[in-house]
Amino acid sequence: MRAPATDRGRLLLLGCLVAAVTLFTATVPLLRDWFDLRVYYGTVNSWIHHGGRLYDYRVPGTPYGFTYPPFAAVAMLPMALVGLGTAIVAALLLNLAALAVVVRILAGPRRWRHGWYGAVLAACVLALFEPLRDTFSFGQVNLLLLALVLADGRLLASGRGRWAGVGIGLAAAVKLTPAVFIGLLLLARRWRAAAVAMAVALAATALAALVAPDASRFYWTKALWDTTRVGRLDYVSNQSLQGVLARLGVESRAVWAVLVVAVLCVWARRARRAVGAGDWQAAFALTGATACLVSPVTWVHHLVWLLPSFAVLVRAGHPRAAGALYAVLSTSVVWLWFDDASGIGGFLGGNTYTWVTLGLVLFLPVGHLRAERRPETHSASATTDPPSPAAPAIADAFDATERRSAEGAATAAAATGSADGPGAGWGRARSASSEPTGSTRPAAANPQSRSARASS
Numbered sequence: 451m452r453a454p455a456t457d458r459g460r461l462l463l464l465g466c467l468v469a470a471v472t473l474f475t476a477t478v479p480l481l482r483d484w485f486d487l488r489v490y491y492g493t494v495n496s497w498i499h500h501g502g503r504l505y506d507y508r509v510p511g512t513p514y515g516f517t518y519p520p521f522a523a524v525a526m527l528p529m530a531l532v533g534l535g536t537a538i539v540a541a542l543l544l545n546l547a548a549l550a551v552v553v554r555i556l557a558g559p560r561r562w563r564h565g566w567y568g569a570v571l572a573a574c575v576l577a578l579f580e581p582l583r584d585t586f587s588f589g590q591v592n593l594l595l596l597a598l599v600l601a602d603g604r605l606l607a608s609g610r611g612r613w614a615g616v617g618i619g620l621a622a623a624v625k626l627t628p629a630v631f632i633g634l635l636l637l638a639r640r641w642r643a644a645a646v647a648m649a650v651a652l653a654a655t656a657l658a659a660l661v662a663p664d665a666s667r668f669y670w671t672k673a674l675w676d677t678t679r680v681g682r683l684d685y686v687s688n689q690s691l692q693g694v695l696a697r698l699g700v701e702s703r704a705v706w707a708v709l710v711v712a713v714l715c716v717w718a719r720r721a722r723r724a725v726g727a728g729d730w731q732a733a734f735a736l737t738g739a740t741a742c743l744v745s746p747v748t749w750v751h752h753l754v755w756l757l758p759s760f761a762v763l764v765r766a767g768h769p770r771a772a773g774a775l776y777a778v779l780s781t782s783v784v785w786l787w788f789d790d791a792s793g794i795g796g797f798l799g800g801n802t803y804t805w806v807t808l809g810l811v812l813f814l815p816v817g818h819l820r821a822e823r824r825p826e827t828h829s830a831s832a833t834t835d836p837p838s839p840a841a842p843a844i845a846d847a848f849d850a851t852e853r854r855s856a857e858g859a860a861t862a863a864a865a866t867g868s869a870d871g872p873g874a875g876w877g878r879a880r881s882a883s884s885e886p887t888g889s890t891r892p893a894a895a896n897p898q899s900r901s902a903r904a905s906s
Contacts (some may be wrong), residue, residue: 487589
């Protein structure tokens with residue numbers, strides 16, 4: 451698709467697109483009444499102002515309360531100083547800032563190559579992505595954690611690994627799922643970064659134990675092992691392997707464990723290949739997708755961890771595949787089986803997002819950096835083509851021009867056993883010194899008042 455030749459045409463096109471996206475997001479998915487944020491806010495205020503216990507709080511009218519490790523509550527303590535409205539605004543701003551960081555890291559130096567037209571087009575496409583919609587409307591934290599983790603990935607890929615691991619450690623202390631990235635660091639033999647991540651996670655956990663000893667004891671001995679606290683495993687928003695099994699009526703933990711081990715084996719083999727090729731972006735993308743599969747509960751909004759996978763697909767020269775998968779994850783298709791996910795239709799359709807995630811783990815291109823393109827000569831009057839409307843926000847992170855300029859340096863580095871990577875720190879790196887559900891289905895104003903809903 452080519453951009454209109456004039457600014458007036460572009461403005462007209464963008465105006466129509468913005469209006470359509472606004473209408474869609476305001477009517478079809480519906481807001482989720484900041485449910486998760488109200489869980490955080492109510493928990494912290496009950497704890498600080500009323501002497502309540504962290505894991506005893508429940509949102510009025512629901513059975514749902516706080517499910518994160520105690521350090522998450524400690525990190526959220528500033529909410530006890532403000533009103534709920536201020537907390538909502540702050541959450542929106544923090545998520546917007548985190549999204550900007552994520553896009554900056556994934557898109558690399560070419561993120562502004564289409565100017566204001568590309569930026570607005572990218573914003574519209576991102577607004578359609580169901581996990582992002584739910585992250586904002588629930589007031590969730592996963593986007594913030596993704597930004598922390600990707601920042602570490604960029605440090606590793608660029609060779610500035612002194613502080614690498616801090617972001618992963620903090621993210622793992624807030625929620626357990628990002629701890630899988632510590633496994634990636636160990637797999638890649640980045641011992642220092644892995645040690646930093648574990649030290650930060652343990653230090654944050656120890657701090658929480660000092661601040662809230664009773665809550666820490668309860669969480670690590672009881673709450674952590676009680677999956678019923680976060681909601682029904684068979685609820686359609688749970689797009690993990692455990693969710694698939696639960697909807698099939700399979701309750702055997704052994705079957706789930708076998709599937710998890712199989713996925714982890716595939717991940718380990720493919721992630722090691724990606725790291726060996728210096729393709730840290732693919733390694734982190736695979737790890738994020740794997741975390742979504744092996745976690746017992748992966749609500750739809752947790753799937754923001756798939757965003758790096760789309761960047762890898764575009765970078766590897768598969769923009770149509772990226773656009774098609776991105777479109778599927780923007781349709782809310784799984785909610786068609788909200789009431790009944792039985793039968794072959796429920797198995798295939800009700801688990802659509804799980805199949806997409808599994809496909810990414812199995813087939814995501816790794817270690818195949820896109821072939822360098824020769825410079826093209828454009829006339830002064832030529833109009834720059836816009837990014838693919840299917841996935842402009844995750845455009846190619848590897849600028850061919852930068853790769854050409856880095857070629858000489860890479861050749862020299864190869865002679866000494868190391869190589870600098872092209873493109874925003876996500877190409878070939880220097881060698882090492884050896885959660886409530888995310889429903890977007892049209893529903894009642896407070897869909898999480900259902901018995902199937904929970905905060906996560």
